[in-house]
Amino acid sequence: MLTNKKDGNRMLLIEDNGGGMDPDKMRQCMSLGYSLKSKVADAIGQYGNGFKTSTMRLGADVIVFSRCSPKDGTRPTQTIGLLSYTFLRCTGKEDIVVPMLDYEKGVREWKNIIRSSLGDWEKNMEAMVQWSPFSSETELLKQFDHMKDQGTRIIIYNLWEDDQGQLELDFETDKNDIQIRGVNRDEKNIQMANKFPNSKHFLTYRHSLRSYASILYLRIPPGFRMILRGKDVEHHNIVNDMMMITEVTYRPQPGADVVSKDTNIVAVVTMGFVKDAKSHIDVQGYNVYHKNRLIKPFWRLWNSTGSDGRGVIGVLEANFVEPAHDKQGFERTIVLSRLESRLLQMQKTYWRTHCHKIGYAPRISNSSLHDSEASPDYTPETSSRRKKASNKSALNKNQKVAGSRPPMPAVNGIGGESKPLKTENIHEDDLQDPVNTSYTKSSPHYGYGNTMQIVTQSHSHPSNLPIFGENGSVPINYSTLDLDQLEEENRQLKEKLKRKEDAILGDLLHELENERARCKALEAQLEEVKEKCEALNKEQESIIDVFAEERERRDKEEETLRKKLKETTTTIQDLVDRVKQLELEKMRNHNWNTA
Structure with missing residues (x-):
């Protein structure tokens, strides 16, 4: 987190010490729809809009500093690019104009690279100084002091606010984290995360950047580090949160829309109960990675009305399915549907085999389950x-x-x-x-x-x-x-089932009442918001009317003053002409007397 010296607002900084971008690559990065990966199958980043959409989602403006090491006999370069919605809106630009400044390393110092004309360079510099958080070229160039020979520094500013006027990004709650406000933040989950440490990431990844970044990669390469607000992000493997671990090998069947042509590709699904499962908290889902990158965190497939499925988590790397454009899901294909069905079956089988070990009532056997699931018309006989x-x-x-x-x-x-x-x-x-x-x-x-x-x-x-x-x-x-004993056993089983059904029905009714109460509360809030909106609209309309009346009054007053000014100017001109005429007459009289 940085502070904008011009207005005191907070800014978001993302930087790395990678290879950096030369001037051409910087222009490609700042252009909409351009990607070097557009012809590379299965590559993340092949659509060329990730940088623009992600930065514009966080704030209205972004400025990028990038330094690139020499390659193939070229000299080191550094480039500054500005993508500013505020600049485009306030200047009324119809096209997306991205001011950019390029520098090249000379013998002793950095020199300007003039791509078109000196006038264009000065216009770009003027725009950056006016619309960026920096007030001079010297302040802009100081940003490169944070880099060594290469790297990129991205600063997002004019961050978006929520309906209450607060920043969507929360920098205060945790000084070593960046969190978000809104629907993804649940205070109950935050309290539960302290009580159930093995379920922490499930409860916090939606609102905590540190929690999400710790599970973002399945494997961390040697020497790779992620640092968030001065503190390293510790990589976390979800398998460490499991007990009663089992591994199932899934071999996808090729289909008409299969992504990979490799027939030997498999996915090893590691699953087990979360170590906090004995507390019967509703934690479940699969972490699905694609080429080491997390795409679907805690993907919930079993939406049971009761407690079935609780506590079962899993992890797998599915390189044979295609990620969606936003990398937050997968494209709906036949291969994905098959994977989804298989994962659901795995979870059901695992749950019904092991659920009694953590305090749940034993479920029916797998054979009975498969028979009943295979034929919808089949009713198992006790x-x-x-x-x-x-x-x-x-x-x-x-x-x-x-x-x-x-x-x-x-x-x-x-x-x-x-x-x-x-x-x-x-x-x-x-x-x-x-x-x-x-x-x-x-x-x-x-x-x-x-x-x-x-x-x-x-x-x-x-x-x-x-x-x-x-x-x-x-x-x-x-x-x-004998027959009487069987009848008595049957009666007891019926009573037991009826008690269980009554308990489940009671729980469902209780949840339904809670949901109705929530709906009523939300409806009341909605009505209150509507009333506030109507009041604000009326207030806005009245303010507009007041402004209109004031403008009309000022226009009339201005028109009156213009008329008076015109009349005064005419009177002054008449007086000046009269004075000139009197002076001429006076001179004539003087000359006449002299003669």
Whole structure:
């Protein structure tokens, strides 16, 4: 941050110690639509408008200083360029005029490069001195003292303000950061960032330049530094914020609009739960990079109404998709749609596999999920429902096999009391040893006085035969889950599901009420703003009327004064003529008397 000495306002400085720009490259940079990368496929910066649109978004005016080292026998050069909306507006220019000054290193000092005429040079210098933050050529040239042999220095001034008259850029909150005000700044997220350090970048990248710059590159080359307001920006790898990490290799399928022709290209998707996930905060999304540059920060693909998907973050480098013009997203292509679907599937699979480990209720298995997702008309059958149907079927078969020997209404237990008869089929899975097995009266599992025998015929048809007692007429209840137990289990599951549905419905209703309250508050604010706008419009109209009346009065007064001035001038001229006439008469009389 710099301060404009002319008006005391704040300015934004971006500088580097790179190769710099010679006079020709500076003109190409300041021209609309020019790019050396326009014929290079998949290159960021191929449209040639990034510098202009980005600087004009931050402020009305920008001045650029660039020094270039000698190349191919040329001499060192330095150039100053001014792209000023204020200058164009105030001077009424119809075309975009960019004043520029070029210098070349001589034997001892820098000399002016006159490209057209000395008059044009002086006009460019006059415009820069008048419309830039610097009051003389000496002050302009002092900016090059911050560079060594090469580099570029960009100063953006007349920064834009918000509706409250404050700068959109916030320089005061953090002396080592530049933040923005407005909708991207959420005070609740700022407080949460202090409580959940592993989720800090998710909560702050929208309003903090330092936070965003720390995740801007996937890898930092050796010797590369980013310095923000005098303090280095520490590179941060989102993988360090994860736990339960897993890696999935994604191989894009070629399509009609595929960007890359390389069939061997793959993307390694690293994903896991954020280390703060046990607090159940709503942090999720993929950081998608393109050629090492962050394009989609924390791309949220799973918009579940409940808590599903929370805490799952991921990172990948997708060089096979094409970035949009503003580098804040990707072009909508078939390749991107496939990637989006695959990433969503990865997140769902990971969540349902691991969510119970951080305190969420277990979800259904992946196989059931895939079956249900594959066919929209398929309704999964619960295990209790399947067992209940199987038991009913077995019961009917048992009754048919019994034939002429109807079952007895009751059997006598040890205590002699009558118990209701239950008939049920025994499945092969319910037996430890699916062969003919006999139990004696000493077996503690059965309370019957007679020796019982379980009859099974083969492994392939164990469920088709009933179980008979010694007299061949009374079926034995051996299954671990009888019909009543299944019904009770089904009832309990229904009650549990109903309670869960009621809880979810309650949460949704609560969120809906909060959203309605917010809508009402926003509507009230909107009405208040409309009323203020109407009042301001009326006040403006009244001021305009006052100014119009005042102008009309002044015009009339001016016209009256002009008339009076004209009359006075005429009177003065008449008096002058009269004086001349009197002087002539006096001279004549004097001459006559003398004669």
